């Protein structure tokens with residue numbers, strides 16, 4: 001008998017075809033997602049699940065699972081899954097790193113440029129018919145080239161962002177819980193600094209940290225007050241890394257000049273105060289949303305699921321301890 005996999009939401013058809021070659025597929029097939037109760041129910045008799053960042057795998061959901069070998073998340077972030085609970089239960093968890101690195105950094109830089117150079121305000125101005133004449137200071141914004149970029153989180157996406165900054169002749173400062181190897185610092189021309197120094201000196205602060213207890217509200221009122229009045233904040237990581245109410249206040253009262261946000265504290269809800277402001281560019285969590293990348297993310301999650309079902313180590317496994325605790329692992 002073929003193993004069974006649940007796919008909780010719509011993904012790219014190539015990934016469904018690949019899964020169907022190897023397993024029986026219970027495909028929810030819509031964009032609605034499943035509630036925790038529906039998840040528990042649909043996962044009865046399944047050996048794998050291909051999930052998305054909107055599916056909540058709490059410890060309670062995980063503890064209720066019987067026979068599930070892997071939760072294969074179609075995202076690089078995995079704050080929707082209680083990974084320690086999965087590890088305790090011997091359930092593998094995988095994510096989709098690498099395939100989205102450059103695409104996500106492209107979008108973070110696009111938000112930075114859009115916010116600095118007022119691209120969206122310009123678009124709205126032209127569309128509204130208010131453009132009557134060229135004037136010397138019409139929608140003047142902030143230069144990006146030769147300015148200082150401050151990056152929180154020097155993982156894959158942080159590094160890709162630093163490369164983009166280099167292309168714009170920027171000085172790049174970074175802060176992370178762990179300092180990057182010297183070879184990376186040299187290659188990217190980046191300087192490790194304290195959180196305070198980064199906030200005080202950067203013209204652009206870009207967030208590339210995972211959502212963890214230690215990074216929740218990493219940027220709050222105190223941090224926003226340390227930033228330059230002319231600085232801009234870019235967030236393509238996870239909404240709760242920023243205190244959204246404090247950010248709305250900072251933007252409204254001009255403690256900082258602007259922001260570009262792709263992620264929010266309670267998606268798809270957006271803080272009502274942010275929606276009123278002109279100095280923030282808002283996007284609906286689409287930093288990794290290129291056709292090729294979303295297809296690759298779907299495929300990688302499917303490959304992770306099939307590997308686990310065939311007794312192979314999933315290519316992008318997050319909890320090796322769960323793999324090590326299995327009885328007779330075969331190397332990929």
Ligand code: GLV
Pocket residue numbers: 053074075076077078100288
């Ligand atoms: C998107 O936010 C991801 O984590 O892949």
